[in-house]
Amino acid sequence: MNRITAILRNKRMLKILIPVIGLGGLAATAVVVLIVVFVLRAWWGLPLPILGYGEGPDQPIAFPHTVHVEQIGLDCTFCHRNVTKGATAGIPPVQQCMFCHIIAGDGKPEVEKLRTAFANEQPIDWVRVHRLPDHVRFIHEAHISFFSQKNNIEPSAVCSTCHGDVGGMTKVKQVRSLKMGDCVNCHRDYDAPTDCLTCHY
Amino acid sequence: MAQQSEHKWGMVIDLDKCIGCQACVIACQAENNVPLNTEEIFNQKRAIEWIRVERYWEGEFPNVKARFLPVLCQHCENAPCEPVCPVYATYHNQEGLNVQVYNRCVGTRYCQNNCPYHVRFFNYWTPQWPESLRNQLNPDVTVRSRGIMEKCTFCIQRIRRTTRNAKREGRKLEDGLLQPACAQACPTSTLTFGDLNDPDSKVSQLAKNSRNYKLLEKLGTDPNVIYLKKVDPKAAEELHA
Numbered sequence: 001m002n003r004i005t006a007i008l009r010n011k012r013m014l015k016i017l018i019p020v021i022g023l024g025g026l027a028a029t030a031v032v033v034l035i036v037v038f039v040l041r042a043w044w045g046l047p048l049p050i051l052g053y054g055e056g057p058d059q060p061i062a063f064p065h066t067v068h069v070e071q072i073g074l075d076c077t078f079c080h081r082n083v084t085k086g087a088t089a090g091i092p093p094v095q096q097c098m099f100c101h102i103i104a105g106d107g108k109p110e111v112e113k114l115r116t117a118f119a120n121e122q123p124i125d126w127v128r129v130h131r132l133p134d135h136v137r138f139i140h141e142a143h144i145s146f147f148s149q150k151n152n153i154e155p156s157a158v159c160s161t162c163h164g165d166v167g168g169m170t171k172v173k174q175v176r177s178l179k180m181g182d183c184v185n186c187h188r189d190y191d192a193p194t195d196c197l198t199c200h201y
Numbered sequence: 202m203a204q205q206s207e208h209k210w211g212m213v214i215d216l217d218k219c220i221g222c223q224a225c226v227i228a229c230q231a232e233n234n235v236p237l238n239t240e241e242i243f244n245q246k247r248a249i250e251w252i253r254v255e256r257y258w259e260g261e262f263p264n265v266k267a268r269f270l271p272v273l274c275q276h277c278e279n280a281p282c283e284p285v286c287p288v289y290a291t292y293h294n295q296e297g298l299n300v301q302v303y304n305r306c307v308g309t310r311y312c313q314n315n316c317p318y319h320v321r322f323f324n325y326w327t328p329q330w331p332e333s334l335r336n337q338l339n340p341d342v343t344v345r346s347r348g349i350m351e352k353c354t355f356c357i358q359r360i361r362r363t364t365r366n367a368k369r370e371g372r373k374l375e376d377g378l379l380q381p382a383c384a385q386a387c388p389t390s391t392l393t394f395g396d397l398n399d400p401d402s403k404v405s406q407l408a409k410n411s412r413n414y415k416l417l418e419k420l421g422t423d424p425n426v427i428y429l430k431k432v433d434p435k436a437a438e439e440l441h442a
Contacts (some may be wrong), residue, residue: 087341117280135343137358141366195294196302199341201357 045177056173057127060136061113076156076166084155087139091126094118129172130163136180136199146190210355211397211425212384213407214271217432218391220293221269225252228238228275232356236328249322249406251353252383268431269393273383274299274353275416275424276407282321283313295398297425298355306349307333311381313350317417319353320322356381376402397425 003141029133031045047053068074077083082090098118105111113129117124132138164175176182187194225369229235229252238248252273259266276299283291290305291312301321313321328346330338338344341358341392345351352358360379369372376395395404404427415423 051273112330133304137343137361139365141369143372145369195300196292196305197294197296197298197300200304201301201354201359 033171045179046174051141054074054173056129056169056171059127059171061110061123063110064170065166065172066168066170067192083140086141087137089140094122094124130149130174132178137201138199146192150190157198206396207253207382208396209398210229210276210360211297211395211408211427212273212381212395213354213404213413213429215393215407215425216268216270217392217412217429218389219254219269219271220389221254221267222257222388223421224388225271225383225392226250226254228382229353231337231355232339232342232382233265234328234338235351236324236326237330237334245387247323247325247349249324251322251351256397262429265355267397268427271383272318272320275426276353276355278423279423280343280421281315281420282319285311285315287311292391294348296360299352301350301352301354303343303345303349303351306337308348308350310350317420321350323359324349325350 007017021164024041037188041048042053049055068079069076079092079096080089081092081096082088086185094114094117101111114124143162144155144158147153147161148155151157162176162178164173183199184194186192187198192198206245211390228235230250233251235249235251238250252271255272256268257268259268268379276297278293278297280299283293287309288293288305288307290302290307292300292302294300297333310323313323324345324347331351339358340364359381362380364374367378374396376399379394381392381394383389384394392420393402393404393407395402397405397408401406407429408427412432413427414430415427
């Protein structure tokens, strides 16, 4: 106690102490505010695009959608074949990749990874980017057919409504929060049912 | 946006046909990811059976007869379980279904206490399946976690799938196309499922049968499950004699 009072009585020490405490407090407050904002943003929507949260996860094979969609011009439904038929869009099986890659992409290390997996009959452990909670039943087919009929567009033109411009992404990331508020707002806009039993069962 | 539905789902259970084989119980268990009921759980009276077959004995020993009564959620129009839920996790939808919203449920168990039919079940434990049954789970049905209520949904996943397919193919939903797991498994077609709003459907026709009654009708719950009384041959003989 005595030592602290001695420091506080020493005017020269105080001159150094006061700004140190003040700046330290400000910095600490800023850090706390940043953490709170980050957590709340992640809770309500998507996390702030810092510290690598703005990009998608690393995939076992660096599959560039840009090459396949923008350069080659493949349709979404060419690979994700189940999207117009069932609940899930589906990741194409390795064999489907090999339809083309048995001749295409010689000498590229990522394509070689694919060929090795196919030769060893190993599935590729893609990292899931869009995941809804277990108590939500989202049916891709219903949404695709509704929007393609309503706007009279190709099924593959509907995907970007929720998934963004995947064709322009080298690494796929989530662009919409896909929380319940997001779903319900859209359902209200398009006069779709908002009965709980539409999605939760 | 609340839209009035054209359907009102209901079921007719003809007790004259029921042989008490429990096929409906097993089918339901498999279809709806209902956890396994071990002997220990059963003795604690915490077993989960969305549909059960109650067995009654009638008469004295040599002339004893077994009577069976399949009981499932009655999907009451005036459901006693609904007003007691503090978080609106259970409500009545436009299709005549009594709905349990798992993600809203906080597990007060008020609805279970207020249900006169004992068809609501609480998950006292996190459900567990042996490794061999891991791939048996139905992906169209939520696996309920510990601490929430569950009950018969009339196989809503099948209703949704069949109506969706019918809509996509631009045809009307035919009667009899839609069957919950219990009705599909029943070897004697005791259970008939269908649209009570459609006067020509099989359920509507069967519901008009003079043997019809509803379980605990005096309580005024107005169930959507209609029972047809067992035909007693002896009584019929006496009547005609």
